[in-house]
Amino acid sequence: MEPRVIRFRLNGEWVRLSVMPNELLINVLREKLHLTGTKYWCGIGECGGCTVLLDGEPVLSCLTLAVDVDGRKVTTIEGLATGEDDLTPLQRAFIEEGAIQCGFCTPGFILTAQALLRENPNPTEEEIREYVRGNLCRCTGYVSIIRAVKRAASEAVKSRRPGPAAGAASG
Amino acid sequence: MLPEFEYHRPASLEEAVRLLSELGPDAKVIAGGTDLVVKMRAGLVSPRHVVDLSRLTEIRFIRDEGDRLKIGAGTTLWEIENSREVARGVPVLREAVEEMASWHVKTTATIGGNLCNASPAADAAPPLMVHDATLVVVGPEGRREVPIGEFFTGPGQTVLGVGEILAEVVVPKMRRGQGAAFEKLTVREGALSIASAAALVEISGGRFVDARVALGAVAPTPIRALKVERALKGRPATREILRSASREAKADIKPITDVRGSREYREEMSVVLVRRALERAVERAGGAWA
Numbered sequence: 001m002e003p004r005v006i007r008f009r010l011n012g013e014w015v016r017l018s019v020m021p022n023e024l025l026i027n028v029l030r031e032k033l034h035l036t037g038t039k040y041w042c043g044i045g046e047c048g049g050c051t052v053l054l055d056g057e058p059v060l061s062c063l064t065l066a067v068d069v070d071g072r073k074v075t076t077i078e079g080l081a082t083g084e085d086d087l088t089p090l091q092r093a094f095i096e097e098g099a100i101q102c103g104f105c106t107p108g109f110i111l112t113a114q115a116l117l118r119e120n121p122n123p124t125e126e127e128i129r130e131y132v133r134g135n136l137c138r139c140t141g142y143v144s145i146i147r148a149v150k151r152a153a154s155e156a157v158k159s160r161r162p163g164p165a166a167g168a169a170s171g
Numbered sequence: 172m173l174p175e176f177e178y179h180r181p182a183s184l185e186e187a188v189r190l191l192s193e194l195g196p197d198a199k200v201i202a203g204g205t206d207l208v209v210k211m212r213a214g215l216v217s218p219r220h221v222v223d224l225s226r227l228t229e230i231r232f233i234r235d236e237g238d239r240l241k242i243g244a245g246t247t248l249w250e251i252e253n254s255r256e257v258a259r260g261v262p263v264l265r266e267a268v269e270e271m272a273s274w275h276v277k278t279t280a281t282i283g284g285n286l287c288n289a290s291p292a293a294d295a296a297p298p299l300m301v302h303d304a305t306l307v308v309v310g311p312e313g314r315r316e317v318p319i320g321e322f323f324t325g326p327g328q329t330v331l332g333v334g335e336i337l338a339e340v341v342v343p344k345m346r347r348g349q350g351a352a353f354e355k356l357t358v359r360e361g362a363l364s365i366a367s368a369a370a371l372v373e374i375s376g377g378r379f380v381d382a383r384v385a386l387g388a389v390a391p392t393p394i395r396a397l398k399v400e401r402a403l404k405g406r407p408a409t410r411e412i413l414r415s416a417s418r419e420a421k422a423d424i425k426p427i428t429d430v431r432g433s434r435e436y437r438e439e440m441s442v443v444l445v446r447r448a449l450e451r452a453v454e455r456a457g458g459a460w461a
């Protein structure tokens with residue numbers, strides 16, 4: 001088995017590293033790049049804990065070969081904010097709505113919800129439930145999570161100014 | 172960790188076929204990997220070579236060709252769910268895809284992978300079977316067309332030979348006067364089918380001029396329910412005839428007991444799913460019960 005050199009844009013910066021063909025993206029993120037916000041949970045695609053955004057769409061890093069992200073754009077939870085002072089509206093809404101208990105599912109939910117709000121800035125409750133059905137939470141019972149996504153959406157709608165400059169910044 | 176393998180990323184379908192023919196039976200294709208990676212992790216398969224098709228744009232398309240739709244095998248389930256052409260021409264496929272897996276899985280999972288994985292529970296299969304879809308396969312000997320009803324040969328098995336790749340799915344579109352519906356029984360939304368059924372009917376002059384029914388997860392492969400179909404064709408479109416025809420489903424299927432459900436449960440539920448799918452298909456066909 002020959003290692004391969006891959007290059008990809010991780011949270012806005014190009015990284016270059018050598019990976020084995022049978023390495024999964026989740027292992028590379030957690031063990032080689034020490035980005036442990038991406039959670040290893042079920043490992044078989046059922047829970048959404050390992051969600052990352054690949055070219056803006058949610059994918060499961062536990063089912064993705066690392067070689068497959070060569071040349072592409074990967075966003076992990078670490079890419080959203082640099083610290084407590086610049087949390088995204090979605091991250092703030094999760095805190096304010098008590099949508100985080102143990103927190104293990106939170107990175108996956110936030111990335112999924114972020115991709116959802118970019119696609120559909122004003123989703124109905126039904127739509128939110130559809131989009132996050134691949135994310136499991138064992139603590140909250142989901143109600144506060146749905147509320148947080150709705151809150152972030154309505155705050156974004158409220159703060160949006162009319163005119164050509166409106167629209168979400170791209171990450 | 173996955174078992175070790177060599178990784179190949181061919182730049183064209185032609186190169187992929189050549190590579191697969193050279194590498195022989197120890198090579199496996201990967202598209203979205205949502206079935207293959209899970210199987211490799213579980214040690215169920217350990218190919219020496221993995222050939223990645225996920226960047227082949229030549230098998231990633233949805234094309235409207237008048238009375239039929241062509242869907243590239245590498246098209247993702249998410250692209251299918253959001254396609255206006257599919258919603259209009261093959262709405263029953265969209266209905267099935269909507270109920271599959273989750274957003275995260277569907278952004279990478281492909282329709283070709285769903286069919287070639289050949290699970291008896293592959294949800295894309297029953298809708299394509301009632302549409303009499305044709306699968307276009309390319310291989311070292313060139314190109315051949317396989318009716319979907321002949322594609323599956325057993326659990327996890329298809330007619331694909333060494334070096335052969337599923338390239339596209341050709342689906343005759345729904346015509347006026349036809350209606351179709353899909354029913355799926357699962358423990359929760361997005362989980363694998365315990366049993367599923369698709370139905371397509373055409374009603375004219377108060378009769379079933381056409382009736383096609385297919386089931387998933389109740390036999391070694393997805394299957395057409397020919398006895399149900401025979402009990403409908405040419406008969407008046409009444410609820411009673413529909414109900415008694417649905418009971419024939421038990422004679423069409425060959426379910427087993429597994430973690431998702433027992434043989435008996437699948438038998439009973441097949442009848443219910445077929446009836447519900449047929450009823451909704453009739454309503455969508457214009458709804459006139461005789």
Ligand SMILES: Cc1cc2nc3c(=O)[nH]c(=O)nc-3n(C[C@H](O)[C@H](O)[C@H](O)COP(=O)(O)OP(=O)(O)OC[C@H]3O[C@@H](n4cnc5c(N)ncnc54)[C@H](O)[C@@H]3O)c2cc1C
Nearest residue numbers: 045202203204205206207271272281283284285287294337
């Ligand atoms: C959490 C979860 C939920 C799921 N839910 C559902 C569900 O509700 N319903 C359902 O039916 N499935 C479900 N699946 C299974 C899976 O996601 C689908 O079957 C998917 O469509 C497989 O596509 P893929 O591109 O990921 O296939 P891959 O894993 O890449 O490939 C699957 C198989 O097909 C072969 N193959 C792929 N493409 C080709 C080709 N073009 N030519 C020849 N061979 C090919 C591969 O060699 C492999 O053997 C689920 C999976 C997960 C992880």
Ligand code: FES
Nearest residue numbers: 041042043048062
């Ligand atoms: S760890 Fe990837 S989906 Fe659960």
Ligand code: FES
Nearest residue numbers: 101102137138139
């Ligand atoms: S907060 Fe604990 S799993 Fe969701």
